[in-house]
Amino acid sequence: xxxxxxxxxxxxxxxxxxxxxxxxxxAHLRTCPSCAADVLSRLQLKRTIHSxxxxxxxxxxxxxxxxxSIAAKPRRSPVRMWLGATAAxxxxxxxxxxxxxxxxxxxxxxHTFSELADLHVxxxxxxxxxxxxxxxxxxxxxxxxxKIPFTFNLPELQNSEFTLVGGRITYLGQAPGAELxxxxxxxxxxxxxxxxxxxxxxxxxxxxxxxxxxxxxxxxTKDGMRYFxxxxxxxxxxxxxxxxxxxxx
Amino acid sequence: MVYxxxxxxxxxxxxxxxxxxxxxxxxxxxxxxxxxxxxxEAEDLVQETYAKALKxxxxxxxxxxxxxxxxxxxxxxxxxxxxxxRASASMPLxxxxxxxxxxxxxxxxxxxxxxxxxxxxQTAIEALPVHFREALLLCEVEEMSYQExxxxxxxxxxxxxxxxxxxxxxxxxxxQHKLART
Numbered sequence: 259x260x261x262x263x264x265x266x267x268x269x270x271x272x273x274x275x276x277x278x279x280x281x282x283x284x285a286h287l288r289t290c291p292s293c294a295a296d297v298l299s300r301l302q303l304k305r306t307i308h309s310x311x312x313x314x315x316x317x318x319x320x321x322x323x324x325x326x327s328i329a330a331k332p333r334r335s336p337v338r339m340w341l342g343a344t345a346a347x348x349x350x351x352x353x354x355x356x357x358x359x360x361x362x363x364x365x366x367x368x369h370t371f372s373e374l375a376d377l378h379v380x381x382x383x384x385x386x387x388x389x390x391x392x393x394x395x396x397x398x399x400x401x402x403x404x405k406i407p408f409t410f411n412l413p414e415l416q417n418s419e420f421t422l423v424g425g426r427i428t429y430l431g432q433a434p435g436a437e438l439x440x441x442x443x444x445x446x447x448x449x450x451x452x453x454x455x456x457x458x459x460x461x462x463x464x465x466x467x468x469x470x471x472x473x474x475x476x477x478x479t480k481d482g483m484r485y486f487x488x489x490x491x492x493x494x495x496x497x498x499x500x501x502x503x504x505x506x507x
Numbered sequence: 508m509v510y511x512x513x514x515x516x517x518x519x520x521x522x523x524x525x526x527x528x529x530x531x532x533x534x535x536x537x538x539x540x541x542x543x544x545x546x547x548e549a550e551d552l553v554q555e556t557y558a559k560a561l562k563x564x565x566x567x568x569x570x571x572x573x574x575x576x577x578x579x580x581x582x583x584x585x586x587x588x589x590x591x592x593r594a595s596a597s598m599p600l601x602x603x604x605x606x607x608x609x610x611x612x613x614x615x616x617x618x619x620x621x622x623x624x625x626x627x628x629q630t631a632i633e634a635l636p637v638h639f640r641e642a643l644l645l646c647e648v649e650e651m652s653y654q655e656x657x658x659x660x661x662x663x664x665x666x667x668x669x670x671x672x673x674x675x676x677x678x679x680x681x682x683q684h685k686l687a688r689t
Contacts (some may be wrong), residue, residue: 264670266611269668272646272653272671273652274653274668275689303675303682305625305648306625306628307628307647308648310625310626310628311537311541311627311632311644311647311648312537312648313537313540313541313629314537314540314546315536315537316532316533316536316549316550318552318555320550321532321536324553324554324557325525325529325532327554327557327558327561328524328525328528328557328558328561329525401560431522
């Protein structure tokens with residue numbers, strides 16, 4: 259049997275009727291067995307749908323996967339990130355400075371060697387290559403006395419192919435120094451001696467040799483003096499002369 | 508410091524979202540499976556729903572219904588899926604928004620059903636057109652109010668009542684038919 263309340267029964271059970279309508283329907287159900295039975299049947303269906311509807315459950319793995327996908331992701335703390343970034347920048351900066359410094363030193367060295375090569379060539383090209391012309395080291399060395407602010411020793415050349423030609427005053431970077439000319443076979447070699455603090459600050463310490471501008475060169479420091487041996491003689495000859503000088507200096 | 512603030516806010520958002528969204532997981536999965544009627548599709552649906560919701564969480568208005576918001580995302584995701592498009596295409600559109608609260612011809616005796624007949628009922632629910640099925644499930648399983656269902660499905664309350672009524676009527680008829688055969 260269908261009465262005017264029938265269409266309202268589901269809404270009533272859903273709890274969506276107004277308070278007044280709910281009260282009225284409550285009263286009606288107490289007096290209408292048919293509607294009461296209908297409500298009971300619908301309530302039964304409603305409960306069954308409720309439990310039947312909870313039908314599917316996911317796997318725990320899937321649930322965990324979703325949870326992980328939305329979880330607040332652990333991130334590196336900003337402080338640590340900043341520290342890392344700062345360290346990286348500092349490292350780059352230091353590397354940059356070191357590179358610049360090394361490059362500057364290299365440029366300075368190249369500049370000095372190029373200047374020495376010029377001095378050597380200029381000396382050989384000069385009409386008067388030496389100011390003191392003597393093969394005797396005991397003549398040449400005293401000649402420099404009072405002309406340069408330091409003294410030096412020259413090697414004994416007996417039993418060697420080298421000959422002392424003479425010496426002259428020279429300047430490198432406005433610092434005075436001695437230039438000695440040696441000869442081996444047809445090659446002339448310049449030996450430059452300066453105070454290291456005056457010329458050697460960017461040349462590094464210790465000895466070095468290089469072949470540049472077609473000249474062979476040996477350079478080293480000893481007791482505050484900077485020595486250069488430069489010439490177009492073979493590297494072996496240059497090194498031999500350098501070794502002889504090292505022994506006596 | 509702005510960066511630090513953003514990170515903290517982001518983490519706060521993620522943890523708040525997790526706290527709000529994970530308790531809904533089982534219900535959302537169940538609903539998704541009812542809609543898609545396939546485990547893999549249901550998982551894809553839930554996964555996409557959570558991803559979209561997390562992404563759009565900043566646009567969620569605090570104080571409004573989070574549950575309805577999540578169901579709405581899931582349901583819209585489903586409707587744009589292949590299965591969803593197919594399901595909604597088969598939906599009878601006639602008199603969709605028409606109020607139809609007539610209880611139909613069934614009698615109380617004809618649809619008495621108990622817990623032992625759950626399987627029968629589940630098959631009947633599965634057979635419901637998707638728009639009826641979702642309204643019915645939201646009402647009966649999720650126990651949403653009409654207002655909440657209206658928000659979730661983005662339809663007026665009148666349409667919610669209409670769909671619920673038609674869903675129940677279809678369900679009763681289907682059950683009546685099945686019970687008559689047994």
